[in-house]
Amino acid sequence: MTLITDITLRRILDSRGNATVEAEVTTEDGGFGRGAAPSGASTGEHEALELPAEEAIEKAEADAVPALVGEVDATDQRAIDDTLHEVDGTDDFSGIGANSAVAISMAAAKAGADELGLPLFQHLGGTFRGDQFPTPLGNVVGGGEHAEEATNIQEFLSAPVGAPSVTEAVFANAQVHARIGELLEEKGVPANKGDEGAWAPPIGDDEAFEIVDQATTEVSDDLGFEISFGLDMAAAEMYEDGEYVYEGEANRSTAEQIDYVAEMVDEYDMAYVEDPLDENDFEAFAELTDRVGDRTLICGDDLYVTNVERLQDGIDKGSSNSILIKPNQIGTLSDAVDAIELGAENGIVSAVSHRSGETEDTTIAHLAVGAAAPYIKTGTVAGERTAKLNELIRIEEQV
Ligand SMILES: C=C(OP(=O)(O)O)C(=O)O
Numbered sequence: 001m002t003l004i005t006d007i008t009l010r011r012i013l014d015s016r017g018n019a020t021v022e023a024e025v026t027t028e029d030g031g032f033g034r035g036a037a038p039s040g041a042s043t044g045e046h047e048a049l050e051l052p053a054e055e056a057i058e059k060a061e062a063d064a065v066p067a068l069v070g071e072v073d074a075t076d077q078r079a080i081d082d083t084l085h086e087v088d089g090t091d092d093f094s095g096i097g098a099n100s101a102v103a104i105s106m107a108a109a110k111a112g113a114d115e116l117g118l119p120l121f122q123h124l125g126g127t128f129r130g131d132q133f134p135t136p137l138g139n140v141v142g143g144g145e146h147a148e149e150a151t152n153i154q155e156f157l158s159a160p161v162g163a164p165s166v167t168e169a170v171f172a173n174a175q176v177h178a179r180i181g182e183l184l185e186e187k188g189v190p191a192n193k194g195d196e197g198a199w200a201p202p203i204g205d206d207e208a209f210e211i212v213d214q215a216t217t218e219v220s221d222d223l224g225f226e227i228s229f230g231l232d233m234a235a236a237e238m239y240e241d242g243e244y245v246y247e248g249e250a251n252r253s254t255a256e257q258i259d260y261v262a263e264m265v266d267e268y269d270m271a272y273v274e275d276p277l278d279e280n281d282f283e284a285f286a287e288l289t290d291r292v293g294d295r296t297l298i299c300g301d302d303l304y305v306t307n308v309e310r311l312q313d314g315i316d317k318g319s320s321n322s323i324l325i326k327p328n329q330i331g332t333l334s335d336a337v338d339a340i341e342l343g344a345e346n347g348i349v350s351a352v353s354h355r356s357g358e359t360e361d362t363t364i365a366h367l368a369v370g371a372a373a374p375y376i377k378t379g380t381v382a383g384e385r386t387a388k389l390n391e392l393i394r395i396e397e398q399v
């Protein structure tokens with residue numbers, strides 16, 4: 001037993017320039033860990049609640065810090081996360097803020113790993129973890145809530161499914177990103193970048209499909225392994241009055257949206273489609289999964305919000321064959337691991353994910369390896385994204 005002896009909370013900047021919560025945890029034998037909360041823009045309706053950073057810090061200092069310091073074993077992640085839930089006392093972390101909760105949970109996990117002298121992925125996953133690496137899904141073109149005047153679809157994701165190593169996969173995604181920059185330049189399209197470092201060109205979705213298809217095919221031919229692509233449609237953000245609203249195109253009914261996604265999956269042989277339908281429409285998700293789930297991953301992000309009860313509902317209804325895992329959607333690492341494990345027991349493929357507002361924190365790289373998640377979605381370029389990708393490269397070298 002090695003008690004937590006100190007917790008410090010502070011406001012720091014995230015990648016959008018907004019205030020977020022950073023936590024530092026120290027243990028009685030000198031173990032140390034630092035963690036920082038990310039923040040979403042296209043947040044799910046059912047996510048745990050992020051409070052303004054200052055308020056989240058004040059509340060956590062009043063309630064969580066006294067319950068953890070001198071009381072809880074720094075190497076017992078379950079006890080730490082259970083304590084966070086107990087002191088919060090709500091279902092959505094609105095007591096201390098999911099941003100304070102996840103920052104403390106991640107910092108404590110790193111302090112526990114430091115105390116034990118283990119890499120974080122091994123502290124989280126155990127001795128027999130570290131031999132499976134996630135395929136990085138790299139955002140290369142995007143719009144939606146992450147960029148103005150760009151595609152309707154929030155993210156076009158390079159998916160190097162045939163890469164022989166995570167390092168080669170990470171570099172492949174960077175090459176696809178660079179190739180798309182060249183293609184846009186050749187077409188004379190001015191290309192800004194969105195919140196996650198993906199190109200945010202003022203083009204329609206159809207043109208984006210063509211460009212991403214061309215770039216992934218060319219880079220795949222060059223590197224000699226398969227690079228597919230996928231989407232995050234973030235369709236809850238498009239859903240208004242029973243229809244999916246596409247700027248510059250006709251709206252789609254739910255049946256039309258299912259047909260459209262199924263057609264695109266086949267036309268482009270896509271590996272992955274996240275949130276193709278509204279976050280409360282488990283039935284429409286199930287219809288689409290029934291149609292194309294044998295040849296692509298239909299992933300629930302806003303649908304599940306990393307919550308095991310919503311995931312169980314999706315499992316019972318056959319809503320998807322994949323789940324996105326965002327620790328700050330649910331508030332603690334233990335809850336995130338529970339969702340990955342419930343998924344794995346039921347054949348649901350996990351993709352551990354960043355948020356559009358990020359920090360240099362690298363916990364999700366360790367979580368993906370420690371929990372043997374088959375995918376990680378954490379951008380392609382930009383420092384707060386490459387922080388996680390470069391950490392994966394270092395972990396691969398260690399094991
Ligand atoms: C990463 C995403 O964006 P955000 O963090 O804005 O929810 C997403 O929707 O998967």
Ligand SMILES: [Mg+2]
Nearest residue numbers: 232274275301
């Ligand atoms: Mg999403």
